[in-house]
């Protein structure tokens with residue numbers, strides 16, 4: 560039975576589509592393909608990448624791609640992984656004596672955890688606020704270090720500003736942890752203004768020493784940033 564004109568067109572379209580399909584051949588074995596990996600083969604790392612939120616995967620780029628010295632980057636990475644040896648952590652794994660003071664050395668009000676001693680502590684919050692004020696940014700303190708770093712990674716500035724911006728969380732976390740150690744082991748006092756200045760100088764020196772053509776002096780970066 561002859562086809563109508565519109566049916567002929569449909570038939571032609573069907574043939575065209577079928578011709579584009581890879582034909583099954585008896586010589587080639589059918590197999591499963593893992594689409595999350597370009598090679599088509601399954602790997603644990605590709606599954607891990609697939610399951611983790613994209614923002615989480617961006618954090619290591621911030622941690623390792625900045626002007627901070629390697630030892631500072633490493634401490635930041637430990638912090639992000641929750642592996643900082645805080646009193647709360649050591650107490651939990653049974654390393655400390657029962658009577659050891661495990662509260663935060665800055666405020667004494669809560670058990671010393673990574674998120675408390677680097678973010679939530681009222682004394683520490685003032686340090687972050689000082690840095691935000693220096694930068695002219697308004698913010699709400701994130702829930703945890705991972706949230707902080709994800710938020711930080713999301714902010715985009717011009718090239719030179721971005722170099723300084725990416726060094727700030729590393730410098731703050733490094734300086735806070737060293738100050739905490741000074742208080743615990745050397746009996747020093749926590750001085751807010753002194754610490755804020757030290758963090759700014761630290762950042763400016765890192766940027767000056769590693770950036771190829773820093774257009775500003777250390778003094779400019781600290782005082783005339785905006």
Ligand SMILES: [Zn+2]
Nearest residue numbers: 663665666680
């Ligand atoms: Zn505290």
